[in-house]
Amino acid sequence: MYFGLAESYQISYLAREINSFKKLYPDLRYHITSWDTSQVAEKLDKGLLDFVVLAEMPDTSKYESLIFPETDSWGVVMPADVPLAQKESITVDDLAGLPLFCSGQSWKNDIPRWAKDRMDDLRLEGSFGLVYNASVFAKEHLGYLLSFDKLVDTSPESGMVFCPLTPKLETNLYLVWKKYQTFSPIAERFLKQIKKSFGKKQTSGS
Known part of the structure; x- marks a missing residue:
């Protein structure tokens, strides 16, 4: 098979x-x-x-x-030491103008369901086929990764956190x-x- x-x-x-x-x-x-x-x-x-x-x-x-x-829940993966990491959830306003990483497919199909008419306020810094590679760039403070939960190690020792989007996107x-x-x-x-x-x-x- x-x-x-x-x-x-x-x-x-x-x-x-x-x-x-x-x-x-x-x-x-x-x-x-x-x-x-x-x-x-x-x-x-x-x-x-x-x-x-x-x-x-x-x-x-x-x-x-x-x-x-x-279902898979969407959120932002980012370094634990950035200000956004202290928030309980992430809005479009939080991400407006920031460099974002996301798969090309999801940027076209999923994120617009969440951002709606605010999509033009979001800036795609780079698209990745493999979420691990994107997480490496996020860890180096080059941008914020839009991803499903539980794909990237965000344990306390990883130095990374996952924060869900609001409104919830699944x-x-x-x-x-x-x-x-x-x-x-x-x-x-x-x-x-x-x-x-x-x-x-x-x-x-x-």
């Missing part, structure tokens, strides 16, 4: 399902790659992947999907596959297992 994954702490749900499934089928072979949403969707369309995990609502005319059990995560896709028998069995595990939070076609 071939998986393409967006970044989220909820990937742990998928990892647990694969681990459980591998105990039933020890000879299972699978391959994991990580890209942003647009890249994994393109590879799914080309038949290079069996399943992808997307951080946006999939096109129900092309795909079937399962929604992950939780994103759902989806396990996605092509409509009418012909799976291998092992992939069919895996899909049956994960449907049962994820329960009724299905978004289409199952």
Whole structure:
């Protein structure tokens, strides 16, 4: 089986399902790659992947999907010694004019849902495909990272903090596959297992 994954702490749900499934089928072979949403969707369309995990609502005319059990919460990752780190939550006013780091996909699709007509007040300093790289730049006081919670180490010893956005901004995560896709028998069995595990939070076609 071939998986393409967006970044989220909820990937742990998928990892647990694969681990459980591998105990039933020890000879299972699978391959994991990580890209942003647009890249994994393109590879799914080309038949290079069996399943992808997307951080946006999939096109129900092309795909079937399962929604992950939780949601990802947005916030700002920044050094603990900057003034904004003392706030309980971050508003658009707090970030206006500051250098910001964010994935290109999220800057286009997610952040506008939060900033609304204030989007022009926000300044994208740089876009990153990998949140770790962006966190390194944030740690060096080069900008503020807009990210999901739980992707960057913000433990007390890390020198970094995560502060949620207000109003709250959340994103759902989806396990996605092509409509009418012909799976291998092992992939069919895996899909049956994960449907049962994820329960009724299905978004289409199952």
